[in-house]
Amino acid sequence: MFDTPTRSSVGWFFLYGLIVRQVSRVSALASRTMSFSFEIEATAGAARAGVFSTPHGDVKTPAFMPVGTLATVKSLDPDDLVQMGASMILGNAYHLHLRPGDEIVREMGGLHQFMRWEGPILTDSGGFQVFSLAQLRTLSEKGVEFQSHLDGSRRFFTPELVMQIERNIGADVIMQFDHVIPGQSDEPTARDASERSIRWLARCLAELKRLELSQPLEEPREEFPGDNPRNHQALFPIVQGGIHAPLRRQAAQAIRAMNDWAGFGIGGLSVGEEKDAMYEMIEVVEEALPPTHPRYLMGVGFPEDLVEAIRRGVDLFDCVAPTRMGRNGTVFTRDGRLNIKRTEYRTDPRPLDPDCDCAACTRFTRAYIRHLFVSDEILGLRLLSLHNVHFLLSLARNARLAIQTGDLDAWARDWLARYRTASPLTV
Amino acid sequence: MFDTPTRSSVGWFFLYGLIVRQVSRVSALASRTMSFSFEIEATAGAARAGVFSTPHGDVKTPAFMPVGTLATVKSLDPDDLVQMGASMILGNAYHLHLRPGDEIVREMGGLHQFMRWEGPILTDSGGFQVFSLAQLRTLSEKGVEFQSHLDGSRRFFTPELVMQIERNIGADVIMQFDHVIPGQSDEPTARDASERSIRWLARCLAELKRLELSQPLEEPREEFPGDNPRNHQALFPIVQGGIHAPLRRQAAQAIRAMNDWAGFGIGGLSVGEEKDAMYEMIEVVEEALPPTHPRYLMGVGFPEDLVEAIRRGVDLFDCVAPTRMGRNGTVFTRDGRLNIKRTEYRTDPRPLDPDCDCAACTRFTRAYIRHLFVSDEILGLRLLSLHNVHFLLSLARNARLAIQTGDLDAWARDWLARYRTASPLTV
Numbered sequence: 116m117f118d119t120p121t122r123s124s125v126g127w128f129f130l131y132g133l134i135v136r137q138v139s140r141v142s143a144l145a146s147r148t149m150s151f152s153f154e155i156e157a158t159a160g161a162a163r164a165g166v167f168s169t170p171h172g173d174v175k176t177p178a179f180m181p182v183g184t185l186a187t188v189k190s191l192d193p194d195d196l197v198q199m200g201a202s203m204i205l206g207n208a209y210h211l212h213l214r215p216g217d218e219i220v221r222e223m224g225g226l227h228q229f230m231r232w233e234g235p236i237l238t239d240s241g242g243f244q245v246f247s248l249a250q251l252r253t254l255s256e257k258g259v260e261f262q263s264h265l266d267g268s269r270r271f272f273t274p275e276l277v278m279q280i281e282r283n284i285g286a287d288v289i290m291q292f293d294h295v296i297p298g299q300s301d302e303p304t305a306r307d308a309s310e311r312s313i314r315w316l317a318r319c320l321a322e323l324k325r326l327e328l329s330q331p332l333e334e335p336r337e338e339f340p341g342d343n344p345r346n347h348q349a350l351f352p353i354v355q356g357g358i359h360a361p362l363r364r365q366a367a368q369a370i371r372a373m374n375d376w377a378g379f380g381i382g383g384l385s386v387g388e389e390k391d392a393m394y395e396m397i398e399v400v401e402e403a404l405p406p407t408h409p410r411y412l413m414g415v416g417f418p419e420d421l422v423e424a425i426r427r428g429v430d431l432f433d434c435v436a437p438t439r440m441g442r443n444g445t446v447f448t449r450d451g452r453l454n455i456k457r458t459e460y461r462t463d464p465r466p467l468d469p470d471c472d473c474a475a476c477t478r479f480t481r482a483y484i485r486h487l488f489v490s491d492e493i494l495g496l497r498l499l500s501l502h503n504v505h506f507l508l509s510l511a512r513n514a515r516l517a518i519q520t521g522d523l524d525a526w527a528r529d530w531l532a533r534y535r536t537a538s539p540l541t542v
Numbered sequence: 543m544f545d546t547p548t549r550s551s552v553g554w555f556f557l558y559g560l561i562v563r564q565v566s567r568v569s570a571l572a573s574r575t576m577s578f579s580f581e582i583e584a585t586a587g588a589a590r591a592g593v594f595s596t597p598h599g600d601v602k603t604p605a606f607m608p609v610g611t612l613a614t615v616k617s618l619d620p621d622d623l624v625q626m627g628a629s630m631i632l633g634n635a636y637h638l639h640l641r642p643g644d645e646i647v648r649e650m651g652g653l654h655q656f657m658r659w660e661g662p663i664l665t666d667s668g669g670f671q672v673f674s675l676a677q678l679r680t681l682s683e684k685g686v687e688f689q690s691h692l693d694g695s696r697r698f699f700t701p702e703l704v705m706q707i708e709r710n711i712g713a714d715v716i717m718q719f720d721h722v723i724p725g726q727s728d729e730p731t732a733r734d735a736s737e738r739s740i741r742w743l744a745r746c747l748a749e750l751k752r753l754e755l756s757q758p759l760e761e762p763r764e765e766f767p768g769d770n771p772r773n774h775q776a777l778f779p780i781v782q783g784g785i786h787a788p789l790r791r792q793a794a795q796a797i798r799a800m801n802d803w804a805g806f807g808i809g810g811l812s813v814g815e816e817k818d819a820m821y822e823m824i825e826v827v828e829e830a831l832p833p834t835h836p837r838y839l840m841g842v843g844f845p846e847d848l849v850e851a852i853r854r855g856v857d858l859f860d861c862v863a864p865t866r867m868g869r870n871g872t873v874f875t876r877d878g879r880l881n882i883k884r885t886e887y888r889t890d891p892r893p894l895d896p897d898c899d900c901a902a903c904t905r906f907t908r909a910y911i912r913h914l915f916v917s918d919e920i921l922g923l924r925l926l927s928l929h930n931v932h933f934l935l936s937l938a939r940n941a942r943l944a945i946q947t948g949d950l951d952a953w954a955r956d957w958l959a960r961y962r963t964a965s966p967l968t969v
Binding site for chain 1: 612616617619621641646650888905912913914917919920921923924
């Protein structure tokens, strides 16, 4: 007789314990999402000078985020990035899933530990790579089947798998898996992709919640001291809609209704559409998003795009241009771009950009860096990447200052006029 | 009547003025060679702990000199070298003559200014490159005609031209142009090359004296503040003689009789001969050279060779192995070499060498660096080069300490035993 009620009591207590534990986890999660915040210090028209706080530190916005595709910002050392004042960097879920594998990144303590980057990290979901880099893809509502660009192996990305990958990688901000289309796609194509991206967003959110609840908190391992970031992740939705203003507005509205997000991505721009169309879409989305949250314009920028988009209320940027173009010899300067391989720089004693205080410009001449390039020396790649990344970081910092001092319009006008004086080189 | 004596007086005064100027130049040159000195602080058998002073600073010996072939130690930043305690580095006259051209280096203020290296520099004469790298060479007493390995263009190196090139480059220590032969050459071949090298040395010395007198002192240009080093150069002779002890002794004797040199190069070793033959030749040359002057074993090298040669009285070393092998994935460790590309390091949380305090080992895991290598990331090349160069610098520093504390023999025995425990990998 005693047995039954006792068992029953044990059962109830066990169930009660489970509930309490889950509730406390949920409230812990809620408090963790509080570890993301955005404070606006000053505005100038649509532009804002803000501070985006993450579990790995603050990002003063507007900010440019250098791209560390494969757990390294190509050719740079983490110390270089610290020295030039980078605060938040990117990783790519697609690339890290293929190499070294997101489970290895997790095993090594997460991406921060793996690449020794103590500041905030954001991971792109692979949406862009699946549609631009992978081969033979087959799209369905469930996800995208594709061949790895490395070895041709078959892969199948779903919103759920991408959340698992991004959770393994452990960035602070993780982007949703989205359906990316060419920049000049027509309305039906753009609508289809945008609506699918929104349905996939809902699945991403559900999967992330499931992962947060089902995966116990991991204690930092002894050999990897420090914070384990995988339990402090903010999922960013991505506003799609191509170059069609109504679609952009509808997407923003649907996304806002779904959840209280920590910030918003603006996707599908700078993918082949006209510049004017891009600027117009930024304006449309700016009006449709809450003014209180950070906005991240994905894959943008070129220096002139940063200036134009900051004026239109964008807070965060990323682009491979500074490192990729740097490796091709293209240098950003206040007076436009130059290509260091040209013969005219053979004995040029000036720095890459006389107005720059980066670790390349304060030490080396154009003549020396040209020599490194012509001789295929690795230091040349590093110095140009370093300069170009510094150029964009510094540009965003200067824009921030102009917002704070109320001079943004004049600053932007002067900056663009000087930058555009020189005819841009084809790169 | 007045005209003639006056003219004559003017002529004599002019001539007198010229003589005074030349004499003061010669005495200035004499004082400048005084700016090279070698002080021995401690000895242990043949080994010495010394300080080699140059116009660009002191080198604590024994010392390893990283090789900056083309005005850059491949994949490293000058700041990396400073941070790891490198004091003297190398440049290659052959390579710099071809790219960017020694006259351009001169125009840019000399190699120190060009590559922003404030410490001492030594340039190799191109003797080794002409015989190992260039194609279709024709040797005559006058010099060597060869085809550039870059574009096949015909070039003709003479001892005189090489002095002009090394003077344009402006290193502190400049090596003579010599005739380099394979390590296992027979006695007649080795004798021919050694004797030619000695005749070429006399021509190098004469040409350098001519250049010092004929080229006026150059004032540092405004855009290149700092020392102009081209008037403070020490020519080092190179003791050749292959693996033939009598030839080595004769070469050392003839060279010593020719001039009061600031130091001596030991050439033609580590070029294919047996290790034992190399060590024997070092011993022979050590006995034949004055104990008061620094000895530089050219192109050597590997960690075990450094230890063996330091015990035999060598003070200076250089080798491309740490950077070249680093770029292939080979890592020097206290327990022998390892190749970072192997699968076993995929999730290895240890640093490359747990006993190392370089900027790679204090930050990154083997797993991360392996990932960088497998992914062809430039940072991987830099980190391995950095570690390997640091390894040799640190090895020479530890040997110096052992000489000073009188423990060299025990230290060397223990060091070699541990290093050789692991079977060396083929690289």
